[in-house]
Amino acid sequence: MSTIARKKGVGAVLWDYLTTVDHKKIAHLYLIAGGIFFLLGGLEALFIRIQLAKPNNDFLVGGLYNEVLTMHGTTMIFLAAMPLLFAFMNAVIPLQIGARDVAFPFLNALGFWMFFFGGLFLNCSWFLGGAPDAGWTSYASLSLESKAHHGIDFYTLGLQISGFGTIMGAINFLVTIINMRAPGMTFMRMPMFTWATFVTSALILFAFPPLTVGLIFMMMDRLFGGNFFNPAAGGNTIIWEHLFWVFGHPEVYILILPSFGIFSEIFATFSRKRLFGYSSMVFATVLIAFLGFMVWAHHMFTVGMGPIANAIFAVATMTIAVPTGVKIFNWLFTMWGGSIKFTTPMHYAVAFIPSFVMGGVTGVMLSAAAADYQYHDSYFVVAHFHYVIVGGVVFALLAGTHYWWPKMFGRMLNETLGKITFWLFFIGFHLTFFIQHFLGLTGMPRRVFTYLPNQGWETGNFVSTVGAFFMAIATVILLINIVITTVKGEKVPGDAWGDGRTLEWAIASPPPVYNFAQTPLVRGLDAFWLEKMEGKKELTPAEPLGDIHMPNSSFLPFVIAFGLFVAAFGFTYHNDAGWGLPVGILGLLITLGSMFLRSVIDDHGFHIHKEEVLELEKKGANA
Amino acid sequence: MANQTNSGNERVDLAYRRRKNAEEMRHQVIAFVLMILLTLIAFAAVGYEEFSHWFVVPFILLLAAVQVAFQLYYFMHMSHKGHEFPAMFIYGGVAVMLLLVWAFTTVIWW
Ligand code: HEM
Ligand SMILES: [Cu+2]
Numbered sequence: 001m002s003t004i005a006r007k008k009g010v011g012a013v014l015w016d017y018l019t020t021v022d023h024k025k026i027a028h029l030y031l032i033a034g035g036i037f038f039l040l041g042g043l044e045a046l047f048i049r050i051q052l053a054k055p056n057n058d059f060l061v062g063g064l065y066n067e068v069l070t071m072h073g074t075t076m077i078f079l080a081a082m083p084l085l086f087a088f089m090n091a092v093i094p095l096q097i098g099a100r101d102v103a104f105p106f107l108n109a110l111g112f113w114m115f116f117f118g119g120l121f122l123n124c125s126w127f128l129g130g131a132p133d134a135g136w137t138s139y140a141s142l143s144l145e146s147k148a149h150h151g152i153d154f155y156t157l158g159l160q161i162s163g164f165g166t167i168m169g170a171i172n173f174l175v176t177i178i179n180m181r182a183p184g185m186t187f188m189r190m191p192m193f194t195w196a197t198f199v200t201s202a203l204i205l206f207a208f209p210p211l212t213v214g215l216i217f218m219m220m221d222r223l224f225g226g227n228f229f230n231p232a233a234g235g236n237t238i239i240w241e242h243l244f245w246v247f248g249h250p251e252v253y254i255l256i257l258p259s260f261g262i263f264s265e266i267f268a269t270f271s272r273k274r275l276f277g278y279s280s281m282v283f284a285t286v287l288i289a290f291l292g293f294m295v296w297a298h299h300m301f302t303v304g305m306g307p308i309a310n311a312i313f314a315v316a317t318m319t320i321a322v323p324t325g326v327k328i329f330n331w332l333f334t335m336w337g338g339s340i341k342f343t344t345p346m347h348y349a350v351a352f353i354p355s356f357v358m359g360g361v362t363g364v365m366l367s368a369a370a371a372d373y374q375y376h377d378s379y380f381v382v383a384h385f386h387y388v389i390v391g392g393v394v395f396a397l398l399a400g401t402h403y404w405w406p407k408m409f410g411r412m413l414n415e416t417l418g419k420i421t422f423w424l425f426f427i428g429f430h431l432t433f434f435i436q437h438f439l440g441l442t443g444m445p446r447r448v449f450t451y452l453p454n455q456g457w458e459t460g461n462f463v464s465t466v467g468a469f470f471m472a473i474a475t476v477i478l479l480i481n482i483v484i485t486t487v488k489g490e491k492v493p494g495d496a497w498g499d500g501r502t503l504e505w506a507i508a509s510p511p512p513v514y515n516f517a518q519t520p521l522v523r524g525l526d527a528f529w530l531e532k533m534e535g536k537k538e539l540t541p542a543e544p545l546g547d548i549h550m551p552n553s554s555f556l557p558f559v560i561a562f563g564l565f566v567a568a569f570g571f572t573y574h575n576d577a578g579w580g581l582p583v584g585i586l587g588l589l590i591t592l593g594s595m596f597l598r599s600v601i602d603d604h605g606f607h608i609h610k611e612e613v614l615e616l617e618k619k620g621a622n623a
Numbered sequence: 624m625a626n627q628t629n630s631g632n633e634r635v636d637l638a639y640r641r642r643k644n645a646e647e648m649r650h651q652v653i654a655f656v657l658m659i660l661l662t663l664i665a666f667a668a669v670g671y672e673e674f675s676h677w678f679v680v681p682f683i684l685l686l687a688a689v690q691v692a693f694q695l696y697y698f699m700h701m702s703h704k705g706h707e708f709p710a711m712f713i714y715g716g717v718a719v720m721l722l723l724v725w726a727f728t729t730v731i732w733w
Contacts, residue, residue: 178708206719238731293719309730
C-alpha cells in the first residue's frame with residue numbers, strides 16, 4: 001500500500017472517507033456532518049423566530065411549531081455542538097500529546113458512523129409522519145401521549161444509536177490520553193484542551209448511561225408495551241425527568257468544558273504568554289466535572305421534591321460558580337501584560353468572557369430555588385441557556401474553526417471575512433437573547449407557539465428575530481469564507497499563526513498520515529514554545545527514525561452502524577406492519593454479522609517504511 | 624514497542640519472576656477457595672428457614688460485594704501496579720450509581 005499522495009477521483013475520495021480510521025479524516029467527517037446539522041438546527045431556529053416575530057402569527061402553528069422547536073434543541077445539542085467538539089478533539093488531541101494515532105482507530109470510526117446514522121434516523125422523521133414534538137427533554141408525561149405519529153420513537157432510537165457512538169468516542173479519548181502521551185508529557189504538562197477533553201470524556205462515560213437507561217425505558221413503554229413511566233400501571237413519570245437530567249446537566253458541561261479548553265489555547269497563543277494559573281485551571285476543570293454530577297435536580301425545582309431536596313440542590317448548584325470564576329480570572333490574567341494579537345479566534349475569546357459571565361450570572365439567579373418558581377419555563381430560562389451555550393460553546397466552535405482550520409486543511413481562513421462574521425454574530429447574538437431576559441421576567445412562557453398583542457412583548461420579540469437574522473448572515477459569510485479559502489486560500493507552514501505553543505504546531509499543516517515522523521520528547525508545558533525559545537525550529541525527537549506501523553482502513557464501522565439504522569426502522573414500525581419485525585431482526589443481523597467479521601478477520605495493519613517517511617517529510621517541508 | 628513493556632530483561636529476572644508467579648498462584652488459589660466458601664455460605668443463609676429476610680438480603684449483598692472485590696483484585700489483577708486508572712474509573716462509576724440510588728430512594732420514593 002502506497003501512502004504517496006496522488007490525484008484521486010471523487011469515488012476514491014468518497015471510499016477513502018467511508019472506510020477511514022485516521023483520526024484526522026474522522027475529524028473532517030465530524031466537522032462536515034456536525035456542520036450540516038448546525039445549519040439545519042439554525043434554519044429551525046430561524047423558523048421559530050419568524051413565527052414569534054409578531055403576535056398571533058400563523059407561520060408555524062401548534063403541532064408543527066412543537067416539532068420544529070423540539071428538533072432545534074435536539075439537533076443543536078446532540079448533532080451539532082457535540083460532534084463539532086468531537087471534530088476538534090479528533091483533529092487535535094493526538095497531535096497535542098505527540099501520538100501517531102488514537103488508541104482505538106476502528107472504534108473511533110464506529111463512533112462517528114453511529115452518531116451519523118443516529119442523527120440521520122432522527123431527521124428521517126420529518127418525512128415519515130412527523131418529527132418528535134415533546135421538547136428536547138421529551139418528558140414522559142408529554143411524550144407517552146404523543147401518539148399521532150412515530151416522532152418520539154425516532155427520538156428514542158435515534159438518540160440511542162448516536163449516544164452509543166458518543167460513549168465510544170469518549171472511551172477512545174480516555175485511553176488515548178492515558179496511554180499514548182509522548183515521552184516526557186506528564187499529566188501536568190498536557191495542554192489545557194487535552195485536559196478538557198480528558199475530563200469531558202470521563203463525564204460522557206458516566207453521564208450517558210443514565211440517558212441510555214432512560215431511552216430504553218422510553219422505548220419499552222412506547223414500542224414494547226412497558227409501563228415504566230405510566231402511573232396508571234404503577235410506573236412513575238418523574239423517573240424519566242431524573243434520568244434525563246442526571247444525564248442532562250453533565251451534558252451541558254460536556255459541551256462547555258472542551259469550549260473552555262479551546263479558549264485556554266487561544267488566550268495563551270495570542271497573548272503570547274503562558275496560560276495563567278495552569279494548575280488551578282486543571283483543578284477547576286476537574287472540580288466542575290465532579291460538582292456537575294450533584295446538581296441535576298435544579299432543573300426540577302418546581303416538580304415538588306420538597307424544601308430539603310430543593311435547598312441541597314440549590315446550594316450545590318451555586319458552588320459551581322466558584323471554580324468557574326477561577327477560570328474566568330485565569331483567562332483575564334493570561335491576557336494581562338501579554339502582547340495580544342487580535343486575530344479572529346482572539347475576537348471570539350475576548351467576547352466570550354462577558355457573554356458567558358452574563359449567562360453564568362443568570363444561572364446563579366436560577367439556582368435560587370424559591371426565585372426559580374418565578375423564572376421556570378419562561379423566556380428567562382431560554383435567555384440563560386443561550387447565553388451560555390451560544391456565548392460559550394458556539395463562540396468556541398467558531399473560534400476553534402478559525403484557529404485550527406489551517407492545521408486541519410493547510411490553508412488560512414480569510415481574516416477579514418472572519419472578523420466580519422464575528423461582529424455580525426456577536427451583535428446578532430446579544431440582540432436575539434438579551435431582550436429575552438426581560439420577556440421572561442414579564443411573563444412570556446417558553447415553548448408556546450404564539451402570544452397575544454398588547455402584553456408588551458411585541459418589540460422584544462421583533463428585536464429578537466432581527467438578531468437571529470444577523471447570526472444567519474454571519475453563518476453564510478463563514479460558509480463563503482470556507483469556499484473561498486478552499487479554492488484559493490494561502491498555504492500555511494506548520495506553525496500557521498507563528499505563535500503556536502503546543503505540539504500540533506510543530507508538524508506540517510495538514511499533518512502527514514503518521515503525524516510525527518519521530519515521536520517527540522516533551523520537556524515542559526507548551527513543549528513547542530520551549531523549543532522555539534531555545535532557538536530551535538523542531539522538536540527534540542525521542543526515538544530514531546524507523547518504520548511506522550499504521551492501521552488498515554475498514555468498511556465495517558459503516559456497516560455496523562448501518563445495521564442499527566435499519567433495525568431502528570424495523571422496530572419503530574413493528575406494531576403497525578408485518579415487515580417491521582423481520583426488518584428489525586435483519587438490521588441486528590447486519591450489525592452482529594459485521595461485528596463477527598471484525599472479530600475473526602486478522603488485521604495487523606501495515607508499515608510505512610523509513611524511506612517513504614523521509615520522502616514525505618521532505619515534501620511536507622517544501623509545501 | 625520494546626521500550627514500552629515494563630518487564631525488563633527476561634533472563635536476568637527469571638528467578639524473581641518464578642517466585643513472584645508462585646506467590647501469585649497461591650493468592651489466586653486462596654481467593655478461589657474463599658469465593659467458593661462464600662458462595663456456600665450464601666446458599667446456606669438463604670436455605671436456612673430461621674433467618675429473617677431482613678438479615679439474609681443485606682447479608683448476601685455484603686457477600687456479593689466481597690466476591691466482586693476478590694474477582695477484581697485477585698483474578699483481574701487490580702492489586703498490581705498500573706491499575707490506578709481502571710480503579711479510579713470503577714470507583715467513580717460506583718460513586719455516581721450510589722448517589723443516584725440514594726437520590727431516587729429519598730426524592731422519588733420516600
Ligand atoms: C443560532 C442561533 C440560535 C437561535 C436564533 C436560537 C433560537 C432559539 C429559540 C427561539 C428557541 C425556542 C425557545 C422556546 O420557545 O422554548 C430555542 C430553544 C433552544 N435552543 Fe436555541 N437558538 C440558537 C442556537 C442554539 C444553539 C447553538 C444551541 C445548542 C448548542 C441551542 C439550544 C437550544 C435548546 C436546547 C433549546 C430548548 C429547546 C426546547 O426547550 O425544546 N440553540 N432556541
Ligand atoms: Cu443544569
